[in-house]
Amino acid sequence: MSGGPTGGHTTGDGTARGRDATPSPSAARTGTVLAMLGVAAFSLTFPGTAWALTGLGPWTVTTCRVVLAALIAGGALATLRVPVPARRHWPGLLVVAAGVVVGFPLLTTLALQTSTTAHAAVVVGLLPLTTAALSAVRTGVRPSRTFWAAALAGAVVVIAFALQQSGGAPTVGDLYLFAALPVCAAGYAEGGRLAGHMPGWQVIGWALVGCLPLSVLGAVLALSAEDVHLGGRAVAGLLWLAVGSQFVGMVVWYRGMAAIGVTRASQLQLAQPLLTLVWSVLLLGEKLTPAAPIAAVAVLVCIGVTQRARVPATRAVRTPAAGRAQGLTAAERAPGATGGAPEGADRIPEAAGRVPEAGDRNHPPAGANQDNQP
Numbered sequence: 001m002s003g004g005p006t007g008g009h010t011t012g013d014g015t016a017r018g019r020d021a022t023p024s025p026s027a028a029r030t031g032t033v034l035a036m037l038g039v040a041a042f043s044l045t046f047p048g049t050a051w052a053l054t055g056l057g058p059w060t061v062t063t064c065r066v067v068l069a070a071l072i073a074g075g076a077l078a079t080l081r082v083p084v085p086a087r088r089h090w091p092g093l094l095v096v097a098a099g100v101v102v103g104f105p106l107l108t109t110l111a112l113q114t115s116t117t118a119h120a121a122v123v124v125g126l127l128p129l130t131t132a133a134l135s136a137v138r139t140g141v142r143p144s145r146t147f148w149a150a151a152l153a154g155a156v157v158v159i160a161f162a163l164q165q166s167g168g169a170p171t172v173g174d175l176y177l178f179a180a181l182p183v184c185a186a187g188y189a190e191g192g193r194l195a196g197h198m199p200g201w202q203v204i205g206w207a208l209v210g211c212l213p214l215s216v217l218g219a220v221l222a223l224s225a226e227d228v229h230l231g232g233r234a235v236a237g238l239l240w241l242a243v244g245s246q247f248v249g250m251v252v253w254y255r256g257m258a259a260i261g262v263t264r265a266s267q268l269q270l271a272q273p274l275l276t277l278v279w280s281v282l283l284l285g286e287k288l289t290p291a292a293p294i295a296a297v298a299v300l301v302c303i304g305v306t307q308r309a310r311v312p313a314t315r316a317v318r319t320p321a322a323g324r325a326q327g328l329t330a331a332e333r334a335p336g337a338t339g340g341a342p343e344g345a346d347r348i349p350e351a352a353g354r355v356p357e358a359g360d361r362n363h364p365p366a367g368a369n370q371d372n373q374p
Helices: 025-043 045-052 058-079 087-111 117-139 145-166 172-194 200-225 232-260 262-284 291-308 320-325 349-354
Strands: 017-020 312-315
Touching (some): 025 232, 045 232, 045 262, 058 087, 087 232, 117 145, 117 172, 145 262, 145 291, 172 200, 172 232, 172 262, 232 262
């Protein structure tokens, strides 16, 4: 999707020249709060899954949560008469659907059949690094060495703490957990990019609606093949997965990423395993060691460093000949308008909402608005 140049303005060697770009203080605060709310919602996903598995099979849990969330999203899209996204956005929505709607939920649910929530927290300890790496490859953004060092240190702390809690013995569930990493990271990175062109709730909303026919068929097959013993915890867990984790959490998460960038937002997830462990104590009766507060402080320090580290955003630079012939317009400076600057989520958020894409200068992308609001 960021292959050949469309605007024709690149550097002489075909590469793009970057500059440091950070959101305004107000946008940064708002985006950070939204991303943190998303992390809080996601921290309840594993305990919610454990509750749902008390009365439902893993395939039933996965397919039913998607169906319920898709019905909510579809109702919101229909009520607000949101236009169908442009064709160019659907490949990205397919990545979001495969990653965060189907792939990650299914793989982690299968893992939680044999793994505890504490052990499963390993996956979200590695997820920020995986998301940042895929985002860098996808958008051309190259975070600073300080950023990577702090992110790596935070991931090491989280992984060591989670493994210490669970004993660290590899299990069959680990295969599912590690397979879920790149799948979810790809969905996060692509969703954050799309949130620069349409409101975040529409990103996850259309991804859910697109999966509805397949998820309905899957739910019918799963309900006929797996035992169902509905109880209070099973129903509560399934409802939280559908409403909180699958829809509301993704809405605020993608809006946060659109404001502060995929890479910075992903590092806030370093706190998610610790939050999950807290919920595991309160909701599942698991016990924590005295190492918990030490790990929490260390992770918070790493998050603070990553948030302050400079993350450059790519920008295309025209050739001298092109510059003499014609100045760059706002649309041509937009990410995706040149081959040297692929579309990226790590951009100045104000520009993402008000600059239309090249090739459609008079009309914004379908579903987008100037303030990136629902």
